[in-house]
Amino acid sequence: MTAIDSMTDTAMATTSLLRFATAGSVDDGKSTLVGRLLHDSKSVLADQLEAVEDASRRRGQETPDLALLTDGLRAEREQGITIDVAYRYFATPRRRFILADTPGHVQYTRNMVTGASTAELAVVLVDARNGVVEQTRRHAAVAALLRVPHVVLAVNKMDLVDYAEPVFAAIAAEFTAYAASLGIPDVTAIPISALAGDNVVEPSAHMDWYGGPTVLEHLETVPTGHDPSTDPARFPVQYVIRPQSAEHPDYRGYAGQIASGVLRVGEPVTVLPSGRTSTIAGIDALGRSTDIAWAPQSVTVTLTDDIDVSRGDTIAPTTGAPQVTQDVEATVCHVADRPLAPGQRVLLKHTTRTVKAIVKAIPSRLTLDDLSQHPDPGQLTANDIGRITLRTAEPLALDTYADSRHTGSFLLIDPADGTTLAAGMAGEAFGGSRGGIGRCAGR
Incomplete structure (x- = not known):
């Protein structure tokens, strides 16, 4: 049982969503990996694949360039690089995904910050021929700064180093040591070839020495989220509702999205920054009254006292309120x-x-x-x-x-x-x- 008794299994299932971002140095194969994920997981529409095949043939390529599934800007296709963050949505029977394909160039590091700011997992690609480079360390540091809880080291282009286990082991050891110095709590290293599809969606026949999950298997099984009751509750007020109707002449509700934690009817709360105190009288979620609500639900809260609360204020439990x-x-x-x-x-x-x-x-x-x-x-x-x-x-x-x-x-x-x-x-x-x-x- 979780600490939130009213959470049913069905409600928990609807939150099975993983937000993740890709990062790495230029030409490490981020867009190709994303394209391979979408293609091999059957998440590409027929007309999209046909357009990519046509564009690839015009370039003289016999096989589809899967990077074109994400590099949508004209400048990106002309230069063969990723410039802006490309968001993609796809799903498998086990989980839904929001993916942010971020640029590798140093001058676009700010775009990587944008993509990783809401991610629960970051996939950092490394070219097996080059190993850990400056931009690899840069992106790992940004992931640590943004407190991304899970990092996957995808050692790409293993086909160009004859699928050699020692090459993978050396890169994984170097990156893991660097990640530990940053305080990254969880690193999973996977040897892949995004171009050939090795260990992306299907296991590789060329690396029988590797017994871990494929990239997609790891994405489907990595733990997401946690029990909201372990976080201090924070409810930033977005809007004050005063219907001024004959049916509810004294109604005053505070609407917004719970940023973290759990709110309960009857709980003493403090309104910040004013410091005024009251008690939660009621919670409305999706048009229904409830005794409990948790992040990231959008709700309307009423208080027992008629105190001054406006947009920008934060309602928090009196015990554990922020300074x-x-x-x-x-x-x-x-x-x-x-x-x-x-x-x-x-x-x-x-x-x-x-x-x-x-x-x-x-x-x-x-x-x-x-x-x-x-x-x-x-x-x-x-x-x-x-x-x-x-x-x-x-x-x-x-x-x-x-x-x-x-x-x-x-x-x-x-x-x-x-x-x-x-x-x-x-x-x-x-x-x-x-x-x-x-x-x-x-x-």
Whole structure:
């Protein structure tokens, strides 16, 4: 039995969804792997496959170039590279998938951040001929920063090294050691040939020395999610419902999506950042009243007290509520072409709340090659990852990213034109405490 007694087996089955991202250096075969997954799992429509076959024949290729199933931009097809994140949706009898095929070029690292930010698993490809390279380490570090819980090392192009086990073993050992230094908790190494289909969907006849799962088998069986009752509940208010009807003259409900944890009727709660307290009087989900709801359900909550609650507030259990802060220390991935510098005024968007903020300092920039810190860089430019300190105009109910990927993350936005400047993760870059606000200072 789970801690959530009202979760039926059927309800749990509908959540059998895995979000995963592919990453790796240029020409390691990410798009070909994705195409092979879609093709061999019978997830490609006939007209899509026909279009790829036609495009391949025009190039003089006898077999379909499966990378064209994901490289949809004209510039991507002309250059033979992935530029933007390509999302694909497919399913097998065992699980549904949302896949983000991310670019390999250094200048598109920010796109990899976008694709991996919601992923539960990252597939990092390595060319068996080249081994672990700088961009491999970069993408592994980004996966660690974003707290992606599962990583698959797919050693590709094994057909070009005669399917040699020692080549695979050496690459797997090097990558696993590096991943351990980053704090990545789970690494699974699989030798594959995306072009030939070895160990992607079907087991390889050329690598009888490998007894592990294929890529698809691992994707279908890797644990996803966890018991929501183990997380502290966080409910960012998106909308206040006041019907003003004769039937419900005093109704006041707070609508939104539960970011984490479980809400229960009768539970004492605190509204942040105001600090006012009340008790959950009712929960409506899908038009029905319920005594319990869990992340990521969208619900409407009513309270026993008529207190001031508005969009951007967070409702949390009084026991275990997050600290409220205006001083934020965080790691950010800079995604804009314009630099980010101390003294710059920005908007900080956290859950449903957007506040003004100022960049107080940029203490360091992360060198992903060896994970060293370059002190006082002066500014962050596109694709840089660095530590920053911020002062917000209004207090925020902010968790550390290590405790919650949902309520420990935020965006920095240019107030002049609404451009996204950086994706932020509150608290320590690697490691960090697993309880409390970490290095986000309270008021």
